[in-house]
Amino acid sequence: MRLLVTGAAGFIGSHFVLRHVGQYPEDAVVVLDKLTYAADKHFLDPVLDRITFVEGDIADQPLVAQLFEKHKLDTIVNFAAESHVDNSIRDAAPFLRTNILGVQSLIEVCRAHAGVRLLHISTDEVYGDLSDDDPPRTAEHVLRPSSPYAASKAAAEMLVMAAMRTYGIPACVTRCTNNYGPHQAEEKFIPTVIRHALRDEPIPVYAEGKNKRDWLYVTDHTDAVEVILHTDWAFRDPQIGSGHIFNISAGHEQQNITVAKAILALLQKPEKLISFVKDRPGHDWRYALDSANTRKLGWAPKVSWEEGVRRTVDWYRKKFVS
Ligand SMILES: NC(=O)c1ccc[n+]([C@@H]2O[C@H](COP(=O)([O-])OP(=O)(O)OC[C@H]3O[C@@H](n4cnc5c(N)ncnc54)[C@H](O)[C@@H]3O)[C@@H](O)[C@H]2O)c1
Numbered sequence: 001m002r003l004l005v006t007g008a009a010g011f012i013g014s015h016f017v018l019r020h021v022g023q024y025p026e027d028a029v030v031v032l033d034k035l036t037y038a039a040d041k042h043f044l045d046p047v048l049d050r051i052t053f054v055e056g057d058i059a060d061q062p063l064v065a066q067l068f069e070k071h072k073l074d075t076i077v078n079f080a081a082e083s084h085v086d087n088s089i090r091d092a093a094p095f096l097r098t099n100i101l102g103v104q105s106l107i108e109v110c111r112a113h114a115g116v117r118l119l120h121i122s123t124d125e126v127y128g129d130l131s132d133d134d135p136p137r138t139a140e141h142v143l144r145p146s147s148p149y150a151a152s153k154a155a156a157e158m159l160v161m162a163a164m165r166t167y168g169i170p171a172c173v174t175r176c177t178n179n180y181g182p183h184q185a186e187e188k189f190i191p192t193v194i195r196h197a198l199r200d201e202p203i204p205v206y207a208e209g210k211n212k213r214d215w216l217y218v219t220d221h222t223d224a225v226e227v228i229l230h231t232d233w234a235f236r237d238p239q240i241g242s243g244h245i246f247n248i249s250a251g252h253e254q255q256n257i258t259v260a261k262a263i264l265a266l267l268q269k270p271e272k273l274i275s276f277v278k279d280r281p282g283h284d285w286r287y288a289l290d291s292a293n294t295r296k297l298g299w300a301p302k303v304s305w306e307e308g309v310r311r312t313v314d315w316y317r318k319k320f321v322s
Contacts, residue, residue: 001229002028002073006058006106007080009033011184012121014043016079016222021047023226030071032056032064034098038083038185058102064109068116075117076106077225084187085125085149089281092148099152100159107163110171117235118171119228120160124214124249125150126175129284132212136288139175139245146282157245164244170235174228176248177289180308181218182315189256190309193263194316202275203264209257209276212286216250217308220301224248227299234297249289250301259309266313 001024007013008031021029029051033039044053052071056063058080067073080102082088082095103120110116127137128144145151163169180190196203228234228246235244260274303311 001075002071004030004032004064004067004071004073004076006032006076006078009035009039009041009043010079010083011038011181012179012218012221013079014040014183015181015218016077016225017044017051018047019219019222020226021050025050028052028071028073030054030067030073032058032067033080034058036082040183043183057098059097059105061105061108064105065112068109068113073116075119075229076110077119077121077229078103078106079121081121081153083149084185085147086187086280088147088149088152092152095148095152099149100155103156104159107159107167107169110163110169111167115170118160118163118169119225119235120156120171120173121225122153122157122173122175123150124175124177124247124287124289125284126154126157127287130286130288132286134286134288136249136251136290137247138290139247139293146284161244172228172234172244172246174225174246174248175289176221176224177214177216177250177287179218179221180215181312183218190259190263190312191316193260194267194313195320197264197267197269197273198317198320200269200273203260203273204277205256205260205274206277206283207279209260209274210255211283212253212255212288213259214249214251214253214288215259215305215308216248216301217303220250220303221248223302224294224299227297228294231297246294247289247291248294248299249291250305251291252305253286253288254305262309263313266310267317
């Protein structure tokens with residue numbers, strides 16, 4: 001393959017590229033990343049001499065087109081996004097630009113190069129809020145995004161599906177649950193808990209910490225993306241519909257408070273550091289996914305929560321203490 005991987009100086013994209021270059025050394029990999037506050041190019045240091053790194057914006061269509069001409073690319077894996085819900089509540093504009101207009105820019109380049117495949121990384125947040133009684137979401141459920149972030153991701157999916165139908169672009173969409181692991185931006189929940197705990201500072205937890213998330217270790221997500229990337233029919237189903245949408249989850253729901261307590265136990269810090277703060281507006285109670293369609297491809301998560309959280313805490317301990 002000759003891949004354009006966008007957003008690969010961020011959390012999940014960096015793990016994807018490190019893994020892909022190791023496993024498929026014969027592939028060409030071009031990384032396009034705007035290097036926002038969430039990025040760290042050093043994550044890619046181990047493979048920088050084997051990839052082409054370009055600093056730039058996915059919404060800069062002439063730049064993306066130029067990369068296609070120069071490197072004869074055949075596949076896009078789009079991780080690039082503004083990804084933090086709280087930021088989208090404060091100011092949605094960067095989310096609309098990158099998450100929607102940026103995706104349309106990638107679609108335009110696919111239009112101009114027949115056969116180029118687009119694997120678009122989306123999120124379980126597009127389904128919106130679930131109650132405790134709701135069944136895990138399948139690709140057939142309606143989308144009811146709650147935050148500007150989730151709405152921008154849902155809009156991008158619609159553009160990808162419209163492009164499949166209107167222009168025949170080979171594409172698919174993945175919806176994954178909350179990821180955790182090394183390289184995640186410090187603003188996110190698990191790095192925040194670790195950082196505050198290490199400094200013996202109050203750990204902000206929304207409301208009473210009872211909201212549920214289904215955490216997936218980041219390399220289990222990138223494993224799933226690889227499996228889908230290597231499943232040709234995933235991009236070519238002539239019926240535009242759920243066949244092109246892959247839910248990815250471990251099926252291991254936990255309340256936020258349980259996650260915070262597990263981290264405090266690993267760091268041998270007291271639970272009294274947990275400090276409940278005013279809830280996020282529009283805060284979804286629960287997300288849960290039915291990932292049967294991805295598991296049918298032979299994917300299953302490999303890293304247990306206990307192992308994943310230990311690796312994560314070890315990585316951030318080194319980062320925050322050094
Ligand atoms: N983190 C999660 O739990 C999670 C769960 C499900 C889906 N996702 C999705 O996975 C993808 C990656 O998420 P993440 O957590 O790694 O995000 P992140 O915020 O850590 O990284 C995003 C990367 O995209 C880059 N970027 C931002 N705007 C760009 C632009 N206009 N052009 C080029 N690069 C740009 C940033 O510099 C950064 O390197 C996103 O699409 C996100 O919606 C994330």
